[in-house]
Amino acid sequence: MILVLGSTGKIGRELVPALLDKDARVRALTRDPARARIDPRAEVAAGDLDAFDPALLDGIDRVFVLTSGHGSDPLTQERTVLKAATDVAHIVKLSTTGVHFGQTDPISLVHAEAEQAVCEAGPGWTILRPGTFMDNRFAWLHAVRGDGVIRVPEGDPSSALVHARDIAEVAATVLTSDGHAGRTYPITGGEALTTRRQVEILGDALGRRLTYVEEPEADSRARMLGYGWPASAVDGMFELKRQSAGNEEIVFDTVRDLLGRAPLRFADWAREHAAAFA
Ligand SMILES: NC(=O)c1ccc[n+]([C@@H]2O[C@H](COP(=O)([O-])OP(=O)(O)OC[C@H]3O[C@@H](n4cnc5c(N)ncnc54)[C@H](OP(=O)(O)O)[C@@H]3O)[C@@H](O)[C@H]2O)c1
Structure with missing residues (x-):
């Protein structure tokens, strides 16, 4: 039996x-x-990772x-x-x-650090390293429902955004087939899109014109703090953005190699989620 942590999140709800x-x-x-709302074919277990109950691992062979x-x-x-999963x-x-x-x-x-801990824990391991999720564009929800003006920080890089379902299907393959022990897989979508192009694609899916506006980082930062985000989280996000800027457009072939099909596209994601933006 496989224990899935984060089963209700973006990846977990597709993985189960x-x-x-x-x-x-x-x-x-x-x-x-x-x-x-978890697939009824699964056994649902209540638990909190801040007080992890080792009994959750009874009968489990993969996590x-x-x-x-x-x-x-x-x-x-x-x-x-x-620590609890050594067996x-x-x-x-x-x-x-x-x-x-x-x-x-x-x-x-x-x-x-967590990867290192996994590699040293004892059981066999596989690491999945996804790039920026398409789902991050839900951050535009309020702007789309409002005036349709999408404000992005200046210098936002082109990004090979990845669909959560692709990450989940790679995870499902790795969890149910042999040959992945000791392997590390970077996972991206198949095309790097500018943020302006992402906004156009979302507008096309919604059948309406959205406006793309670049703003100074200080304005984006102030807006996020205004939403109540902790300053440390905002700082961490901008530091990540700065450091990943040159890497965001790099495309990896993992989805094609492991799933034998092309990665899902941002246009697919936009169509799937159009109702949520309405
Ligand atoms: N967003 C990106 O672009 C991106 C890119 C690369 C990697 N990542 C990585 O992806 C991972 C997940 O991202 P996310 O934050 O967006 O996750 P998410 O999809 O919001 O899912 C969070 C999940 O964690 C569970 N959870 C939260 N706190 C918990 C606790 N104390 N005990 C048990 N379960 C708990 C939630 O379940 P319940 O609420 O049902 O308990 C939920 O299923 C992170 O490690 C992130 O660094 C993200």
């Missing part, structure tokens, strides 16, 4: 059905089973390790799970391309 479709048995972790980028202390959470056969950790490129922003550094 993908595993079940491959006839795997799945235990899906959530802090709140009553609120979670998908994902911690929230917004969690309090993801490194401690992952170490706690690893499982294989661990698949969700990391970031930031580690691939040797970035030293706070998010990449935490993932780098």
